[in-house]
Amino acid sequence: MSESDGSSGDESTVTVTVVDGDTTTALTATRGTVLRDLLLDHGLSPYSALTERLNCGGRGLCATCGVRLHDGPEADHWHDRLADRFGYPRLSCQVTIDGDMTVRLVEDKRVWGGRE
Template identity: 40%
Template sequence: MPTVRFRDRTIDCSRGALLRTVLRDAGLTPHNGLADRLNCGGLGTCGTCAVGVEGATSDPTARERRRLDFPPHDPDDGLRLACQTRVRGDLDVTKHDGFWGQHVDEDEGEDEDED
C-alpha cells in the first residue's frame, strides 16, 4: 500500500488512486487559499491543484500536459496536477506558493553571483 507524504502528514492509499482524492479524503487540499473553493473540481482545466511530486506516479495525461504548458505554469517546472495524477508508489508531495501553486523556487540550481 503506497504512502503519500504531504504537509507533515503521511497518508496510506490504494495504488492507482487519484492524488487529489487521496488528499481530500484525508481532509487536506492540493489548493492554496481561495483556490480550494474556486477550482474545476478535478477536471484538469484550472491548474490550481499543481504540486511537486517525487515518487512513482502515472504518466501525465494529455489534458494535464496542455494545462501545465499554459501560463501561469511553466512546463519546465516539473509540476503535476493532483487531479490527473495517479499514485503508483510512495510519494512526497509539495505545494508551492501562488494561487495556482506556480511559484516554484526560481533560484534552485542557479548561481547566485551571476554578473
C-alpha cells in the same frame, strides 16, 4: 511526523508522504487512487485559499491543484508533461497513485503556482 493511517502491508496499498510546510504526514493509499482525492479526504488541500472553492472539481481543466512530486509516476496528462518540462507544479487531479511517493504541497501558492 504525524501518521494518519498505519500501513497494512497489503500490496494493493502504498505510502504517500505529504510535506506541508514543516509538517510531514504519511498516508496509506490504495493503488489507483487519484492523489487530489486522497489529499482532500485527509484534510490536506492542494488548492490556494482563492481556488479552494473555485476549481474544476478534478477534471484537469483549471490547473489549480498543483503539487510537487519528488518520486511519483511519470507525467501522462498534457498539462503535467508541460509542467514537468518547465518546472511548474503537477496537477494532483491527474496523478494516479501507483506506488510509494513523496508529495510537497506548494507553499505561497497564488492561483497556479510558480516555477521551481
